[in-house]
Amino acid sequence: MNIFLNKKKFYLFILFYSLLAIFFALYVEHFLxxxxxxxxxxxxxxxxxxxxxxxxxxxxxxxxxxxxxxxxIFSISVLISGYHYGIENNIFEEFSGCNAGALEIIDKSELLKSLNNNVSSCKDVSFKFFGISLAGINLLLSLLIVVYSLRTLVYEKN
Structure with missing residues (x-):
């Protein structure tokens, strides 16, 4: 018996998984x-x-x-996390908004503003869970959710 083939239980799983993912990301950011x-x-x-x-x-x-x-939604998540994972592993180039070192400072106020804004580079893996970056974990889990969603969609129609 597979609980994911029932749509109602699947939506409940997605709800709790998404809440857990957001809370975990906030925990890593604010507490760690x-x-x-x-x-x-x-x-x-x-x-x-x-x-x-x-x-x-x-x-x-x-x-x-x-x-x-x-x-x-989770296909978009696969694309974003796949791109991020590719940047972390030097498969793709960092886009200009992600590069922390690409600042054009013209005056002192911009220098102070850039020093206060602690944006990390997308290449840098600052946190790993079981040896995999969070972008890699997000890629795998989002891909699994897409596959299970498609399976549930097809199974419920037949």
């Missing part, structure tokens, strides 16, 4: 004091959407459009 890069912050956005969408899906679980939206 690791500064996230811009891509780390962008990776949280699909989870925030997933919290609201899975809550709606739990209450209206017979609508397939909500499950398709979950697939789209």
């Amino acid at each position: 004091e690791y500064k996230p890069c811009k891509l780390c912050l962008y990776q949280r956005v699909p989870y925030i959407f997933a919290i609201f969408i899975s809550f709606v899906g739990y209450n209206y679980f017979k609508n397939d459009k909500i499950l398709i939206l979950i697939v789209v």
Whole structure:
């Protein structure tokens, strides 16, 4: 018996998983004091959407459009985390907004502002869990959710 093939339980799983992912990211940032890069912050956005969408899906679980939206949300998460993981492993180049060293400082006020803004580089892996960066874990888990979502979508239609 597979609990993920039932849509209502699947939405509940997505809701709790997304909440756990957001709380864990905030814990690492605020309590363990690791500064996230811009891509780390962008990776949280699909989870925030997933919290609201899975809550709606739990209450209206017979609508397939909500499950398709979950697939789209976590596919976006796969793209963002895959790109971030690629940057960490020197597969892709860092985009200009992510590079902490690419500052053009014109006057003293901009220098002070840049010193107060502790943005880490997307290349730097500051936190690992079981030897894998959080971007790598996010990539794997988001990919699993996409596969399970598609499987649930197909299984429930037949």
